[in-house]
Amino acid sequence: xxxxxxxxxxxxxxxxxxxxxxxxxxxxxxxxxxxxxxxxxxxxxxxxxxxxxxxxxxxxxxxxxxxxxxxxxxxxxxxxxxxxxxxxxxxxxxxxxxxxxxxxxxxxxxxxxxxxxxxxxxxxxxxxxxxxxxxxxxxxxxxxxxxxxxxxx
Numbered sequence: 001x002x003x004x005x006x007x008x009x010x011x012x013x014x015x016x017x018x019x020x021x022x023x024x025x026x027x028x029x030x031x032x033x034x035x036x037x038x039x040x041x042x043x044x045x046x047x048x049x050x051x052x053x054x055x056x057x058x059x060x061x062x063x064x065x066x067x068x069x070x071x072x073x074x075x076x077x078x079x080x081x082x083x084x085x086x087x088x089x090x091x092x093x094x095x096x097x098x099x100x101x102x103x104x105x106x107x108x109x110x111x112x113x114x115x116x117x118x119x120x121x122x123x124x125x126x127x128x129x130x131x132x133x134x135x136x137x138x139x140x141x142x143x144x145x146x147x148x149x150x151x152x153x
Contacts, residue, residue, distance in 0.1 A: 010044050010046055010059065010061060011042070011044065011061075012090050013041075013042060013044075013061055013062075013063040013087055013090070014063065014087075014089065014090055015063065015064060015087060015088055015089070016041060016061065016062050016063040016064050016065045016087055017060075017061070017062050017065050017066065017067060017084055017085065017086055017087065018059065018060070018061045018062075018084070018085040018087060018092075019059065019060040019061075019062075019075065019079070019082055019083070019084050019085075020057070020059050020082065020083045020084075020085065021051075021053070021054060021057055021079065021081050021082050021083050022057060022058040022059065022060065022078075022079040022082050023054070023057065023058065023078075023079055023081075024047070024048050024054075024056040024057055024058055025047065025048070025058065026058055026078055026079055027045050027046070027047050027058035027059070027060055028045070028047075029078050030058075030060055030075055030078055030079060030082075031043075031045065031060060033071060033074045033075060033078065033152065034060075034062070034065075034067075034071060036060075036062065040064060041062065041063030041064035041065065042061070042062075042063040043060070043061070043062050043063070044059075044060070044061040044062075045058070045059075045060055046058060046059040046060075054081075066086070067084065070106075070107070072084070072098055072099075073100075073101055073104065073107055074107055074152055075098050076098040076099060076100040076101070077100065077104065077107065077108065077134065077150060077152065078152075079098065080098065080100050080131060080132070080134065081097070081098075082097070082098045083095060083096065083097050083098070084096050084097075084098060100128055100131055100134075101128070102127065102128055103125060103126070103127055103128070103139075104125070104126040104127075104128065104136060105123060105124065105125050105126075106123050106124055106125075106153060107124070107126075107152060107153060108124060108126050108136060108145070108150055108151065108152060108153065109124060109151045109152070109153050110124055110126075110138045110140070110141065110143060110145075111143070111145065111149060111151065112138065112141045112143040114141065115138060115140055115141040115143065116140045116141070117138075117140060122140070124138075124153065125138070125139035125140070126138055126139060126145070127139060129144065133146060133147050134146070134147050134150065135147075136150060
């Protein structure tokens with residue numbers, strides 16, 4: 001008996017964004033960053049999709065949406081290899097790869113209970129020490145945060 005392959009297609013959007021190459025099981029974190037529960041247009045979430053490049057990946061398509069620089073920076077922390085396609089009239093008008101900035105400000109929370117950012121009204125600031133695996137260092141207390149320890153504000 002021959003095996004029947006079924007392909008699941010994600011419907012196209014007229015205008016909006018598509019975020020591709022999100023690490024598997026991270027699409028919902030990206031959706032949370034973007035507050036997607038409040039969207040008016042169609043939101044498509046693809047999780048654990050087969051990818052020759054990443055073996056498995058997640059994808060988000062959001063109709064009628066754009067991204068701010070702050071949102072792009074937050075996405076770069078959760079999905080450093082993500083690409084964002086800006087779609088107009090069903091066509092990709094521009095495609096960018098997210099870039100992890102050298103300094104991350106007001107995006108990540110320091111988990112050191114003695115850090116000044118936990119006790120005073122001071123903006124958080126981290127320096128990117130390493131991109132893979134992701135390692136951030138607090139500007140104030142010099143505590144290093146690794147991958148899963150990183151908590152977004």
